[in-house]
Amino acid sequence: MDVAGPEVIGSSGGRILPVGRTVTVEVPASSANLGPGFDALGVALGLYDTLTVTVIESGLELEVTGEGAGEVPEDASHLVAKVVEAGLRAGGMGAPGLRIACVNAIPHSRGLGSSASAAVGGLVAANGLMNGALTTEHLVQLSSEFEGHPDNAAASVLGGVVVSWTERSETAVKYSAVRMDVDPSIVATVLVPSETSSTAQTRGLLPATVPHEDAAFNASRAALMSVALGSRPEFLMAATEDRLHQAYRAPALVATTEWVTRLRGRGLAATVSGAGPTVLVLSTSALPADLRESAESQGWRVLDLTIADGARVVSEA
Structure with missing residues (x-):
């Protein structure tokens, strides 16, 4: 044009x-x-x-x-x-x-x-x-x-x-x-749905203030993330825990939240990717075949990506 x-x-x-x-x-x-x-x-x-x-x-x-x-x-x-x-x-x-x-x-x-x-x-x-x-x-x-x-x-x-x-x-x-340096064994998998999400909309669901206990919880997990990513990927599950934003956005990301919960129930370090609705998994192995097939049958694209x-x-x- x-x-x-x-x-x-x-x-x-x-x-x-x-x-x-x-x-x-x-x-x-x-x-x-x-x-x-x-x-x-x-x-x-x-x-x-x-x-x-x-x-x-x-x-x-x-x-x-x-x-x-x-x-x-x-x-x-x-x-x-x-x-x-x-x-x-x-x-x-x-x-x-x-x-x-x-x-x-x-x-x-x-x-x-x-x-x-x-x-x-x-x-x-x-x-x-x-x-x-x-x-x-x-x-x-x-x-x-x-x-x-x-x-x-x-x-x-x-x-x-x-x-x-x-x-x-x-x-x-x-x-x-x-x-940051990242352990070379860590790979990323994303589950991408067909629907979209607005960052402005999901950010608007966040509260103006959060409890001090939740802030301290996230500070500890973010600090642990540097250890998990750098050399101790066995800590990725704990390091990806959050209390500041994902639960507040869950009402607008129902399917995403369900998949994060399901994946974490299988011991996989899954989070909401940014403002969603994509799901990010950080792991040292590929997504199990049954989970991949289930996601794809529901219309999600499953992509194995390098860092x-x-x-x-x-x-x-």
Whole structure:
């Protein structure tokens, strides 16, 4: 779809990128919270959107295939288009026009970080066009600004499992994250339903305050998570326990909650993936065949995923 664009996309006061410059980026899905780490823990998962951005003579051309095709806008209001422009502006560069092609494999509105992946992919593509003008810290900050919190975005930037945090002052919000080492025997399985969920809706179910006992419970489990993920996966069941968000969201995620309960009853460390409705399982073995068959018979997609590295430029010219 061709849409008239501004004379310069990005910064009109900086260097203008040459027509024909192009990059292709792969960006992983992500899951947030991992049980106790509400808005703090995230993991990159080996399911990828691919984004190709090419500098053209003028205007904006945007095409979406795969997940979200026909549902998301194909104009300057598309998140990726906004993010690429913001990335160029942050790097002090501009483009006379852009062609953006999105090939999406990450399901939308399922708790797998599709919007964070779009934000990260757009920024990494812009950075590739600019030969790395932005640091990793810039990428975490800018993508988290689009998201409003850093857990999914930081995971897609840094890869692996991340611990993220937010510092607020009267004049600014700073987002930071660090990647953790993960025991190589740990793998992820996700159960993805056909229905979608709204992060805003499920976040609205959370109370304004929680009991001190529940806060202490989650603090201990989040601390244990670093041990379980790093070298002691036998503690994953205890480490993924939560009292801050999943029970409050359960009325809006009935099937998801039932599957989390069923899986945990079988000794599998299952949690709600982000705001749901996808279910995340962290384990050192594959999902038992009977559970896989049962989920698939109910219309759930069961995907075995690696814990992935962060977004990267796979080709450029």
